[in-house]
Amino acid sequence: MKEIAWLLPALPLAGFIINGLGRKYIPKTLAGIIGSATVLGAFIIGIMLFMQVHETQQGQVLNYYRWLSVGSLVVDLGLYVDQLSAWMILIITGIGFLIHVYSMGYMSHDEGHNKFFAYLNLFVFFMLVLVMGSNYPMMFIGWEGVGLCSYLLIGFWNTNTNYNNAAKKAFVMNRIGDLGFLLGMFMIYYNFGSLDYNTVFAKVAGFEINSPVLVAIALLLFVGAMGKSAQLPLYTWLPDAMAGPTPVSALIHAATMVTAGIYMIVRSNIIYTLAPHAQDVVMVVGLATSIFAAVIGLKQNDIKKVLAYSTVSQLGLMFMALGVGAYSSAMFHVTTHAFFKALLFLGSGSVIHAMGGEQDMRFMGGLKKKLPITFITFLLGTLAICGIPPLSGFFSKDEILLNAFMASPVIWSLAVISSLITTIYMLRLLFVTFYGKFRGTHEQEHHLHESPASMTIPLVILCILAVFGGLLNVPEIFGGNAWAHHYFSGMIISTGEEHGHHVSHATEFILMGVMLTLIAAAFVVLRNKYITKGAVPEKDEEMTGFTKLIGNKFMVDEIYDFFIVKPAYLMSSALYYVAELKFIDLIVNAIGDGIVGLGRIFRRLQTGNIGFYIFTMVLSIVAILVFKYFVV
Amino acid sequence: MKEVVQGIPLNYYLALSTVLFSIGVLGVLFRRNAIIILMCVELMLNSVNLLLVAFSAFHGDAKAQVFVFFIMIVAAAEVAVGLALMVLIYRNIKSLDIDFLNKLKW
Amino acid sequence: MVLYIFYALSVIAMACALLVVFSKNPIHSVLYLILTFFAIAGHYVLLNAQFLAVVHIIVYAGAIMVLFLFVIMLLNLNAETEPHKNTLTKIMATISGGLLMVTLAGAFRVLEKNLGQVTVQNSNVGTIENLGKVLFNDFLLPFEISSVLFLSAMIGAVILGKKQLN
Structure with missing residues (x-):
């Protein structure tokens, strides 16, 4: 295993180097093939690793190089292949490969095509480092690396100032979270004397439940997760991150990078299990984010923004699952979410591609006939995210809801509300975009076409995954054996309390029934509104009251701007005009002037006469010798 | 040859080297012809070489003699470049008087 | 006997070195310098460093000094073209040169206390x-x-x- 595991991150890195250095010389097609092939190679190796892990059912630490050894701090460049990382590897490289292939079509007309593939490969590399590292510093390297790639790719079209601002926003927001992660790492090292997963987790097991140290570590790490996985209050960067090309939104901002926070918590599950107070915080934040983002999603008209808020909302749902201790359910939802959200984003990309860059769904409509493949895949993706059985989203959502119910019926009902809102805005998106009459310009209508094969094939594959992905974890009541749940059980340390209250099959069916009834009701109402009556979302100016508030995303950006950005800016300019100009500059200029003055005096010694120089030198030597041997 | 070495105290070599070195310095200060100055520099290098060899013989360590060897190498290289510079200077100002070479100043 | 050879060589070396500095004609300077180098080579032989003595003759007398001679002849330097410094400079030069010698000698005297008895280990x-x-x-x-x-x-x-x- 050790011989091939290092290849996994090395392949995309090689792709990045080749495409990055040769971006001016390599033809576009070849760059796309290199980019895709390296990720495909990584995927194949990933399958091999997965098979081995599945067979042995245990993790393996592979140390390649001792990176740091300072005092008692030892950091190895090591990989850790276990159930969790093998699973994540398959998601990253598998979906990554499909999106690479998709990008070959989507980016084919873009000038920065080769640069784009270099960045994508770099992202895959860092993401693999993140999930495969055998210690927290390795995870942090990957963590920062994917942040960098996210920044580069959001601002990919860097001639547009708004896009650059969005990239900067993502970067800064992530830094806030990273600070939490770093502090958490410091605390881990301070208390456990190591940063290796195995050592740390072995020592954590000796702590009491809810000991302050563990709660603090768990909360600090969760701050990191909040930034990376766009949770309240650090979520605002993710909707803006939609400025990047659509494949980026699909790969980084829906399927993989944003789930890094969930990966981290699942990886550190023993810390969270032993710190229920921190778990409660995770659960509350996740639930709040889920509902909050879903509500905002109701009134967004940009097709990608809707999906972005949907992502935030779904991530919140996953964190809620982590908060109630359902780690394998959260991972399962990460997987299915990666399938259908990547599918939806790629579908939206196909729509945008066909519309010639138009993203506002109020100017779409009736695309059903023009883009048949996109429509069918998008439809199935929507149904999957809504949780219609037997699509994948149904199984993963149902499991989370069940776990929520076991924790508390209140949590369950709130999660149901969130899911219901999800259904509403997703169906609204589907109906407004694909049904009714076309509302764009005549030129756009003429231009409409189905996307090329390199774009539709990934769509179809992802669609198949989104439809059948649920089979990975069919619960017992449907005669399944909850395969994924058992797969992860080896690496998840449970306190055994969750198994205390087991719900009966009847209750499970009732819960499902309630959920499905609500979805069906939402479907009927929305269908009536948008298809039968042909309603179109109102223009921005026509929004009033609460709708307007939602349409403006609850003014969160404005609030942040007023309370954080503006004061910081004011403080900076105050410091600039007072401390910088009046104080620091004075000192600096005085030093400079002083040196210039001294130089003006001493330059007279530079006569240009060599004899004088030698004379001075000899006398200096004499002086030094005298001082050395006769004075001291 | 053993008594030859033992016959001369180390002090004598110290004194001789000091005198030769000082004569070299004197020459550098005294003359204005750049070539003579270069020759005096060679003289100083040789006084140091002599001292190194003397210490080498007295300590019985051959490494000092290897260093003398390297000093010779460097001196040869230095003279080659130095004389080439002399020729160049002479070609430009038709003189080797160092007092004329005073353009490099503030 | 050996001591006398040492004295003779030292006197030749010092005298020729002084003549290098004080002769008017650059050609003479070069020739005196060659003599100085021969005297130093003699010292090397006395110190039982035959290899260095030979290399010294070859490199200095054979190569470097010939190079000097060539250049001086090429540029046609002689006593007439030789620049002269003023008297004050010459006095200053002599004083500072002597000062350096005295200081160095004094420094060696100070060091002699720590030098101790040096024995020959391998001649x-x-x-x-x-x-x-x-x-x-x-x-x-x-x-x-x-x-x-x-x-x-x-x-x-x-x-x-x-x-x-x-």
Whole structure:
């Protein structure tokens, strides 16, 4: 295993180097093939690793190089292949490969095509480092690396100032979270004397439940997760991150990078299990984010923004699952979410591609006939995210809801509300975009076409995954054996309390029934509104009251701007005009002037006469010798 | 040859080297012809070489003699470049008087 | 006997060194310098460093001084073209040169207290065999690098000696 595991991150890195250095010389097609092939190679190796892990059912630490050894701090460049990382590897490289292939079509007309593939490969590399590292510093390297790639790719079209601002926003927001992660790492090292997963987790097991140290570590790490996985209050960067090309939104901002926070918590599950107070915080934040983002999603008209808020909302749902201790359910939802959200984003990309860059769904409509493949895949993706059985989203959502119910019926009902809102805005998106009459310009209508094969094939594959992905974890009541749940059980340390209250099959069916009834009701109402009556979302100016508030995303950006950005800016300019100009500059200029003055005096010694120089030198030597041997 | 070495105290070599070195310095200060100055520099290098060899013989360590060897190498290289510079200077100002070479100043 | 040889060689060396400094004609300076080098080579023989003595003659008297001679003759330097410094400079030069000598001698006297009795351990260190072993065992890399130095010096001299620099 050790011989091939290092290849996994090395392949995309090689792709990045080749495409990055040769971006001016390599033809576009070849760059796309290199980019895709390296990720495909990584995927194949990933399958091999997965098979081995599945067979042995245990993790393996592979140390390649001792990176740091300072005092008692030892950091190895090591990989850790276990159930969790093998699973994540398959998601990253598998979906990554499909999106690479998709990008070959989507980016084919873009000038920065080769640069784009270099960045994508770099992202895959860092993401693999993140999930495969055998210690927290390795995870942090990957963590920062994917942040960098996210920044580069959001601002990919860097001639547009708004896009650059969005990239900067993502970067800064992530830094806030990273600070939490770093502090958490410091605390881990301070208390456990190591940063290796195995050592740390072995020592954590000796702590009491809810000991302050563990709660603090768990909360600090969760701050990191909040930034990376766009949770309240650090979520605002993710909707803006939609400025990047659509494949980026699909790969980084829906399927993989944003789930890094969930990966981290699942990886550190023993810390969270032993710190229920921190778990409660995770659960509350996740639930709040889920509902909050879903509500905002109701009134967004940009097709990608809707999906972005949907992502935030779904991530919140996953964190809620982590908060109630359902780690394998959260991972399962990460997987299915990666399938259908990547599918939806790629579908939206196909729509945008066909519309010639138009993203506002109020100017779409009736695309059903023009883009048949996109429509069918998008439809199935929507149904999957809504949780219609037997699509994948149904199984993963149902499991989370069940776990929520076991924790508390209140949590369950709130999660149901969130899911219901999800259904509403997703169906609204589907109906407004694909049904009714076309509302764009005549030129756009003429231009409409189905996307090329390199774009539709990934769509179809992802669609198949989104439809059948649920089979990975069919619960017992449907005669399944909850395969994924058992797969992860080896690496998840449970306190055994969750198994205390087991719900009966009847209750499970009732819960499902309630959920499905609500979805069906939402479907009927929305269908009536948008298809039968042909309603179109109102223009921005026509929004009033609460709708307007939602349409403006609850003014969160404005609030942040007023309370954080503006004061910081004011403080900076105050410091600039007072401390910088009046104080620091004075000192600096005085030093400079002083040196210039001294130089003006001493330059007279530079006569240009060599004899004088030698004379001075000899006398200096004499002086030094005298001082050395006769004075001291 | 053993008594030859033992016959001369180390002090004598110290004194001789000091005198030769000082004569070299004197020459550098005294003359204005750049070539003579270069020759005096060679003289100083040789006084140091002599001292190194003397210490080498007295300590019985051959490494000092290897260093003398390297000093010779460097001196040869230095003279080659130095004389080439002399020729160049002479070609430009038709003189080797160092007092004329005073353009490099503030 | 040996001491007398030492004295003779030392006197020759010092006298010729002074003549190098004080002779008016540059050609004479060069010739006196060659004599000085021969005297120093004699000292090397006295110290049982035969290899260095031979190398010294070859490199200094044979190569370097010939180079000096060539250049002086090429530029046609003689006593008439020789520049002169004013008297004050000469006095200052003599004083500071003497000052340096006195200081150095005094410094050696101070050091002598710590020097102690020096004994001869191996008087055969200067033989070719012995030197070769040290050179090619301990100093192989510097030895090889010195050839690079020579190469660069040669190229530098050629570039500088070319008629048209630009």
